[in-house]
Amino acid sequence: MRREELVDLNAFLTVAEEQSFTRAAAKLGTSQSALSHxxxxxxxxxxxxxxxRTTRSVVPTEAGERLLGTLRPALDTIGAQLASLSELREKPAGTIRITTGEHAANTVLWPALERLLPDYPDIHVELSVDSGLTDIVTERFDAGVRLGEALAKDMIATRIGPELRMAVAGAPAYFRTRPVPATPQDLAGHQCINLRLLSSGGLYAWELEKDGREVRVRAEGQLAFNNVPMIVRAATAGFGLCCVMEDQIAAHLADGRLVRVLEDWCPPFPGYHLYYPSRRQPSAAFALLVEALRYRA
Known part of the structure; x- marks a missing residue:
């Protein structure tokens, strides 16, 4: 294959991914007319x-989709090989893109990055905080973070955090006029503050379990948020019960602003894992990050 053919293929791939000649030209550092040519x-x-080509976007034809199916894995392999050359440098270098949820970003990823990055100024990390289940291959992320129970089987997974627990709680003022629930069924008589899932748009069903018996509660209440801090704020103000990660209200439980209930229905579950494609050849920078994140009990 001649060198100019590789240039042409890369140009096509960039336009197809950006769905715009203007954005692709800016990304490649060339003019729109030259790229079109x-x-x-x-x-x-x-x-x-x-x-x-339309007035609004650029999309691949059937032939274009077939070519993309061949190009993407081939260029990913070339990119991984080029990235691995960074091992020959004195210090690891490169950009690592990770998709993650907000809770994992705050409790696991950022503490590790805060310790690691000052010693490796040539490593750049981009965290995309998103509650959806992002396809890391299609979206060209190096890795993603998910709970251990939600991992795809064709991925390499590294445990990066401890087991987690949910916690159901309400303010003392809330319980002055309402009985403390003893079973999940008792939640039907309570105001429950719901979480609106950004990924699906639906409401989170409270997942409770005891002695192997799993119960999913479709909680009812006056309030719903797509933000956990707002849920906690409403709960501490006495507007109802919340069901959130245990560590998100640990301080509130310790100082008495919230009272925990149904604790025996909230067993531990697998915590966060870093996952990435099994065919991926890790760069020195990525391998270093994996070791920095690896959970050691």
């Missing part, structure tokens, strides 16, 4: 149209 040259050489 490069893609047309590739289409002429192959004898098929690869992109459908």
């Amino acid at each position: 490069t893609v047309r040259r590739l289409e002429t050489r192959l004898g098929v149209r690869l992109l459908t």
